Amino acid sequence: MFSVTYHITCYQGESIEEKSRWICLEQSVELPLKVIPDYILKAIPGKIQQINPITDVKWEVEIAWPLENIGDDSTQFLNVLYGNISLKRGIKVVHVEWEPLASLFNGPSFGITGVREKFNISDRPMACAVLKPMGFSAGQLAERATQFSAGGIDFIKDDHGLANQSYAPFDDRVRMVVEALKDSKARDGYRAAYFPNITVSASRLQERYNQAAELGADGVMVLPDLCGYEAMQELAASPVELPIIAHPSFSGTFVTDPAHGFTPAFLYGELYRAFGADCTVYPNAGGRFSFSLDNCKKLNEAARNRTSPFKPMLPMPGGGMKRETIPHWMKVYGKDTIFLMGASLLQHPTGIRRASEEVRRILESG
Amino acid sequence: MFSVTYHITCYQGESIEEKSRWICLEQSVELPLKVIPDYILKAIPGKIQQINPITDVKWEVEIAWPLENIGDDSTQFLNVLYGNISLKRGIKVVHVEWEPLASLFNGPSFGITGVREKFNISDRPMACAVLKPMGFSAGQLAERATQFSAGGIDFIKDDHGLANQSYAPFDDRVRMVVEALKDSKARDGYRAAYFPNITVSASRLQERYNQAAELGADGVMVLPDLCGYEAMQELAASPVELPIIAHPSFSGTFVTDPAHGFTPAFLYGELYRAFGADCTVYPNAGGRFSFSLDNCKKLNEAARNRTSPFKPMLPMPGGGMKRETIPHWMKVYGKDTIFLMGASLLQHPTGIRRASEEVRRILESG
Structure with missing residues (x-):
């Protein structure tokens, strides 16, 4: 697993728990709960690690993602990081835990x-x-x-x-x-x-x-x-x-x-x-x-x-x-x-x- | 030349004329007027074609760009279209005049x-x-x-x-x-x-x-x-x-x-x-x-x-x-x-x- 930290803003009608869970599904299985078999639900979606308030409408949320969802492919990393959720509003990526991903990236050569x-x-x-x-x-x-x-x-x-x-x-x-x-x-x-x-x-x-x-x-x-x-x-x-x-x-x-x-x-x-x-x-x-x-x-x-x-x-x-x-x-x-x-x-x-x-x-x- | 149509929003302290002129320079010579030789200023920057109000704070602006600024390269087209101005605020691209660019793009093959x-x-x-x-x-x-x-x-x-x-x-x-x-x-x-x-x-x-x-x-x-x-x-x-x-x-x-x-x-x-x-x-x-x-x-x-x-x-x-x-x-x-x-x-x-x-x-x- 590797974790991503987001600053999430909730707008009218949104709750931080629902919006965070939605991200976990949208960036993986992309299906509602009722049509996902249990063993998939355990293995594939992101897992919420922490939700901490920043203001009345903004939270810091940490979600852990299975490395297997990326495979061997840094393009797919970007897809998991910010694919469909880029089209929502109020989701700001602030940090990625890079250590578990170190085999996928080289960083600067100099x-x-x-x-x-x-x-x-x-x-x-x-x-x-x-x-x-x-x-x-x-x-x-x-x-x-x-x-x-x-x-x-x-x-x-x-x-x-x-x-x-x-x-x-x-x-x-x-x-x-x-x-x-x-x-x-x-x-x-x-x-x-x-x-x-x-x-x-x-x-x-x-x-x-x-x-x-x-x-x-x-x-x-x-x-x-x-x-x-x-x-x-x-x-x-x-x-x-x-x-x-x-x-x-x-x-x-x-x-x-x-x-x-x-x-x-x-x-x-x-x-x-x-x-x-x-x-x-x-x-x-x-x-x-x-x-x-x-x-x-x-x-x-x-x-x-x-x-x-x-x-x-x-x-x-x-x-x-x-x-x-x-x-x-x-x-x-x-x-x-x-x-x-x-x-x-x-x-x-x-x-x-x-x-x-x-x-x-x-x-x-x- | 090919033209790009923008919807431009002005925030406090901005005027639509200045912001439009700024785009013409920023997306080409990227220098202030006083250090640009006259012959460059005539040939290279975008040229404002029209400025029409949409609301009190928003205008539709058409700017024409020299094809030569793109050369033979569709990547450079994107750079001229929305390179540095992507980092400003209040600039929405709504339309490009594609005809003059038709040699650079194929469109759908089917x-x-x-x-x-x-x-x-x-x-x-x-x-x-x-x-x-x-x-x-x-x-x-x-x-x-x-x-x-x-x-x-x-x-x-x-x-x-x-x-x-x-x-x-x-x-x-x-x-x-x-x-x-x-x-x-x-x-x-x-x-x-x-x-x-x-x-x-x-x-x-x-x-x-x-x-x-x-x-x-x-x-x-x-x-x-x-x-x-x-x-x-x-x-x-x-x-x-x-x-x-x-x-x-x-x-x-x-x-x-x-x-x-x-x-x-x-x-x-x-x-x-x-x-x-x-x-x-x-x-x-x-x-x-x-x-x-x-x-x-x-x-x-x-x-x-x-x-x-x-x-x-x-x-x-x-x-x-x-x-x-x-x-x-x-x-x-x-x-x-x-x-x-x-x-x-x-x-x-x-x-x-x-x-x-x-x-x-x-x-x-x-």
């Missing part, structure tokens, strides 16, 4: 320590610049990358909107950015690590991952809610070893309803981590989106905690991160954080390189 | 006419029985299938929770159900068509699809929100031709928030249709979930309309459909409907075969 070692980054906070905008040519993006790198930025990732458009086709873009960064290294003795966005339909993802590796990329970015969590898991288990940044594009409806879906900590912390992300991008509190500070802190904790059977993962707060607020966020989030910066690096009065240098100085002062 | 022809079903409403519960052996499921078939049910599909569990492994299950239905045919001169659930991680989906075909299945069921919309599209375009039933497992958070996500008509009608589903399962009004009658009717319309460039698709209302209410729903939904029945067929006083016969009589009387 993790925090692995990323620091691979890129030789000492025990300090890090920064990642975003290559954009969509519409730039591969050459323009490569030129921009050299400026970030010259200023000492640790990582450069493609904007999540850069796919394989004619403006800067995937192959050209990766080749030219990698070449430009090699030149930077020869000139400055330093180069940033480059993570292109390889997201494409799952059936072609491994091919694009291998292509990124062959072209000399240092890691990759994937959008798991578009290419599939299992596809990310398969990359993490691939013999070609590149660290993975997971980006939350297309995932928003799981987290925007406070009473339904997944908590940000569960989705971008626990779930992305189980499925093999080394770094997890999320919209920081106070930015263009609406995550609360409390949710961001819980997400960081879920990404990094040592209670999970998987390697710790690096949180990557972004979505409006500003140079001048990094000292503040370094104090709040700590050193095992990658600050993700887009527009702010493009708006320095003396240019992108100076902006990047300023960020690097801040990170090293921390 | 459609309503193709399904009727393949299974030789005259111009009447149809029924599909659900094989369950999880926990039954392959032999027990096969026995149940013969009872549905003997009663004259048109289609039998696996419950969406049947994957590759030890209770009834995929291979055994498909083999035994197909064999049992062959025997039915020899005995009764009729057999139902069988659609096993082939859902698995996208990288293994084509293999399981081919396996289903080799074992003699008549069609397949997939859970596109688990295996990926593009994976379903690839099956629909596969040289091995089996009709596809799409099931909404794991998709619920897109539709449960009335102000955010997708409308049921858009997701289960337009989007599943573009990505190649021949039949679309949804929870009917008045059942275990909470779709309104109005939403169900709009979904049927989006599945079947002739204004789309893709073949019409069969709506499959389920989630608590009862034998005794089928005459009512036949009047409301019309003949191009497959009524999906689970528990109701198991609860007839004289057994499953009689229940199925009763349903068949109702369908033929319509």
Whole structure:
């Protein structure tokens, strides 16, 4: 058995006992009690472990599920976790007990320590610049990358909107950015690590991952809610070893309803981590989106905690991160954080390189 | 260009003009105006076509997007459609103009006419029985299938929770159900068509699809929100031709928030249709979930309309459909409907075969 913890809200006419029992049946046998043989009823449905009140209308409920209902298949895990109940309302997944599931998932292949070692980054906070905008040519993006790198930025990732458009086709873009960064290294003795966005339909993802590796990329970015969590898991288990940044594009409806879906900590912390992300991008509190500070802190904790059977993962707060607020966020989030910066690096009065240098100085002062 | 229609809700401090312009930038260049060169600003962001009020706080907004932002990639279409804005609130996609996108999508390979022809079903409403519960052996499921078939049910599909569990492994299950239905045919001169659930991680989906075909299945069921919309599209375009039933497992958070996500008509009608589903399962009004009658009717319309460039698709209302209410729903939904029945067929006083016969009589009387 493995247990799942839900925060369940009851609406008019619902009782917490009935709603919890309904989940136990709906996510397994999917039949009313009277047409289920006794031996099936004993073995297959979820078993309620605990029901504890949070408010007058909300409860924390723990349900244990038979591992046999999943079989050998992480897709079926997601189906048991949140298949039909996704269509109900007032059911928020907050935590999964991963230990019994450890054989089904690998977790990150690098993790925090692995990323620091691979890129030789000492025990300090890090920064990642975003290559954009969509519409730039591969050459323009490569030129921009050299400026970030010259200023000492640790990582450069493609904007999540850069796919394989004619403006800067995937192959050209990766080749030219990698070449430009090699030149930077020869000139400055330093180069940033480059993570292109390889997201494409799952059936072609491994091919694009291998292509990124062959072209000399240092890691990759994937959008798991578009290419599939299992596809990310398969990359993490691939013999070609590149660290993975997971980006939350297309995932928003799981987290925007406070009473339904997944908590940000569960989705971008626990779930992305189980499925093999080394770094997890999320919209920081106070930015263009609406995550609360409390949710961001819980997400960081879920990404990094040592209670999970998987390697710790690096949180990557972004979505409006500003140079001048990094000292503040370094104090709040700590050193095992990658600050993700887009527009702010493009708006320095003396240019992108100076902006990047300023960020690097801040990170090293921390 | 192709246009997307949104219903946008404004919350405190938001204006509809600003929020619409924000979408145009966020889903393309993802930068503030002041750091975007003019020629990029002209070519890349979405262009607002119309803003029309619906209520005091809600507007219908049409935005046109450059096809070039998508390139050759249906995954990137989803990214442009609802990538980062999924993380905002109050943005509901209600319609896409598909004509300019027709080269990127195939739509259903059978459609309503193709399904009727393949299974030789005259111009009447149809029924599909659900094989369950999880926990039954392959032999027990096969026995149940013969009872549905003997009663004259048109289609039998696996419950969406049947994957590759030890209770009834995929291979055994498909083999035994197909064999049992062959025997039915020899005995009764009729057999139902069988659609096993082939859902698995996208990288293994084509293999399981081919396996289903080799074992003699008549069609397949997939859970596109688990295996990926593009994976379903690839099956629909596969040289091995089996009709596809799409099931909404794991998709619920897109539709449960009335102000955010997708409308049921858009997701289960337009989007599943573009990505190649021949039949679309949804929870009917008045059942275990909470779709309104109005939403169900709009979904049927989006599945079947002739204004789309893709073949019409069969709506499959389920989630608590009862034998005794089928005459009512036949009047409301019309003949191009497959009524999906689970528990109701198991609860007839004289057994499953009689229940199925009763349903068949109702369908033929319509």
